[in-house]
Amino acid sequence: MKLGEFLLVSIQVDMHDKLALALQQDLTDRIAATGARGVLMDISALEVVDSFIGRMLANTAAMSRVLDATTVVVGMRPAVAITLVELGLSLNGVRTALDVERGMQLLRAAVRQPWEEPDGDTPV
């Protein structure tokens, strides 16, 4: 879904690995096609984020950065966050926000200062 210069991705189902890869592919294609500056990924529906999905999120963020777009992951459940850290996955390079509203603010800020390094903090 396109919202101004941002792309809004809402993941509503538990994805198997190929579906996750397809999403990643699709998303990068859309960024290139629309010239979007920011991507907002809503994962509030995901109850489990394992190493593969986590890595997919991180990779997607890295790819969109290369394509000159900032990615913000929003709506991560606390249990998921705990598990991710325990797994040893810190989602480096992925900006996160608690909800969509904060995510949008973050994106707008990032677009205004495009060369600012992402801090990778996860505000839980």
Add this chain to the structure above:
Amino acid sequence: MTGTQTLLTVALQRESDVVAARQRARELAGLLRFEPVEQTRIATAVSELARNAFLYAGGGLVSFSVEPEQREPALWVVVSDRGPGIANLKAVLSGTYQSSTGMGLGIIGAKRLMDAFQVDSRPGEGTTVRMAKMLPRGAASPDVPDIAAKLARHAPPSPLTEVEQQNRELLQTLSELKRRQEELSWLNRELTATNRGVVALYAELDDRAERLKRADEVKSRFLSYMSHEFRTPLISSQSLCRLLLEEDAGPLTEEQVKQVRLIQKSQQELLELVNDLLDLAKVEAGKTVLRPSAFRVADLFATMRGMFRAVVPGGRVLLRIDDSEELPEMFTDEQRLGQILRNLLSNALKFTERGEVRLWAEPVGGGARVAFYVQDSGIGIPVDEQERIFEEFSQVESAIQKRSKGTGLGLPLSRRLAALLGGGITVRSAPGEGSTFRVEVPARLGSGAAEVEVAAPAARPRDRKVLVIDDDEASRYLVNHALQGTRFQVLEAPDARVGIERACAERPDVIVLDLVMPGIDGMAAMEQLKRDHRTREIPVVIYTSGVLSSEQESQLGRHAALILRKGGSREELTDSIASLAGESGRSGERP
């Protein structure tokens, strides 16, 4: 392990099964009252291991069980596969391993998430990972059967599974359809083959029929040809015998005369046989020409009587030919009819040793047809032979049969001739009780056949005209026929209107008028004829088959010169016409 109760197993066959395994794991953890964080941990660990099993071993099995009896009850998850095993397990477990695919976090991550973790991996035999999570403290001992039932109820959760199930069913249906189609096409092939067979059979039958037909034609031609060729020398040798007997070339001794007479007799028999054959061949070839003529049955019977008087072996067998004066005049081929009756009579006489042979006739269907009966008190014919006797060259086996000569041609020929005359022959018989042959033919041969005989050559100039006004073609023909060989030329009119026109135009000497006709009837026609000055003087003969009332007669009598009944004799008609036209009777014999 005592008290272990397996709650659930998930087979890892497709990628989506990895998702199913982690969803089921989370569900189960929820049912076992794990905290949400623990639920996510368990699900994530299961997801990691399930993915490993699927990715590296191509599939495996995840099973969940609990040990409620233990001091510290736990949820055990076992993920097993039959893959190649983990080559550098130690490195993986120590966390120093870096996968080439950037992975390698799976096992160590899962170990971190769970309370107990054991890996058993043998190269080439597969890997089994057992891991456990202590059940929440203070929670009531889980009701295992209840949980299992709930899990079963929630079973196939993913729409993908549904679709896959449907897909499998579709594939099954498809293969079933394919099988049916194969069956059908097989059936079709078989039917086609059968059809080809039937077509071939038909062609063969056609061929046979054609060959039979040809053979039949050849037979007829052969018969005809042979008969002709036989007849010529027969007739000349017969003439020679006659010459010999006339003793032109010198006197014969008594013995020689006897011998020559015997030769002559044999020749006669042979000639008859040949004639029969020839007739049969002609009938079959459709070459028989019918010569219908008007005659009375009584005359025909008189001829028969004369013919057989000499043949009947006096004494033991009596030939009775009834009078048949009451029968109407017939118009058909007298010669052929006579031939049929002759055949039947000679047959009857042949097969009757003593008793009586009787010939009589009676009208059928109000005189439209005539039935002739030939009854004998002879040996009779068994029912099953009764059709066969009409076949050529077949005869009933009997003692008499052996004694008497015959070709077996008489009956078939008779039947064919009767058919030619528009009728047929039937037989009623029983062995020992004699036989009755019944010939039924139309009293008048159909008009089509009547045209066969066109006109006998007129003996003398036909300078007088007779106009016949009658709607019945046969009646007109009869008058025409009766007047052949006289000076009268016959004009015909099929109804009164045409008749009056022709009368005015051609001024005939005599008019023969029928009474009952469609359109203008005879009575009205008569009135018209008498009113017109051109036709007033022409004498009119009323020629009718109806019975007239005295009133009608007196009315007609005013104008008609004569009233004649149809069915009267030929002479009556010709004489009447001749006298009315001023002629003196019949001017000559019929040719």
